[in-house]
Amino acid sequence: MKKILLIGFLFIGIIGNSQTLDTTFGTTGIVTDQFTDISSNDICYAAALQPDGKIIYVGRAYTDGYGFVTRRNSNGTLDTTFNNYGFRKIGTTGFDTVAIQSDGKILIGGFNGIYRLNINGSLDTTFNSIGLFVPIVSTSNFYVKSIIPQANGKILIAGYANTGINNDFAIFRINSNGTLDTTF
Numbered sequence: 001m002k003k004i005l006l007i008g009f010l011f012i013g014i015i016g017n018s019q020t021l022d023t024t025f026g027t028t029g030i031v032t033d034q035f036t037d038i039s040s041n042d043i044c045y046a047a048a049l050q051p052d053g054k055i056i057y058v059g060r061a062y063t064d065g066y067g068f069v070t071r072r073n074s075n076g077t078l079d080t081t082f083n084n085y086g087f088r089k090i091g092t093t094g095f096d097t098v099a100i101q102s103d104g105k106i107l108i109g110g111f112n113g114i115y116r117l118n119i120n121g122s123l124d125t126t127f128n129s130i131g132l133f134v135p136i137v138s139t140s141n142f143y144v145k146s147i148i149p150q151a152n153g154k155i156l157i158a159g160y161a162n163t164g165i166n167n168d169f170a171i172f173r174i175n176s177n178g179t180l181d182t183t184f
Contacts, residue, residue: 026076033070033078033087042068048098048106054079058108060094067094069108069117083121090115099147107155109144114157116178128178135172137161142170154181 021029033042044059053074060067070087071079078086093111100106105124106117113134116127123131135142140161148156153176160167173184 024075031072031076043094045094045096045110046098048100050100050104056098056100056106058095058098058110060110061089067091067108067110069095069098069106069121071121081120088117088121096143096145097147099149101149101153101155102151107147107149109147109157109159111143112141114144114147114155114174126177131178133157133174133178133180135159135170137163137168137170140164140168 023029025031041062042059043062044057046058048056050056050071055072055074056069057072058067058069066089068087068089071082072086073079080086082088090108091110091113095108095110097109098106101116104119106119106121108115108117113132115132116124117131118124125131127133135144135157140163142161143159144157145159146157148158150156155174155176157172157174159170161170173181175181
């Protein structure tokens, strides 16, 4: 019984110490944001760490109905070198996933598409000429849920198509220039 209690106390001690906020990040370990000047439900759905320690967050603002991407410095402060403001509003829906390519470009995906941004937050117009790839599955809307940049520069996109009756799983692979990889 003593061994069980000792193991229990050690486990609780380890868990308790691992849940301490890093007070050097943001304000007492917490960062909150709202990207509009009206009351809004801004929700973050995904984050990715860049090699320089900066953090990219994506999500949606339900009140305004737009997607957002923002970048924070490693200490939690807004990185105003990103799109001159530290954030960018895009589209009319939102984003569920984010990935960083080996060249530092940022891939963000959600309802009906995947955008590629340059390191500074601007749209990468070398990507499908407009910075956006829209997967087509029949006449259905496609929801991007996962983005995986591959070592060869190609990009895997996984998600589902809402066909009206069912949701069907789908995977796409696109070339580094944002066009569909028809060899996949």
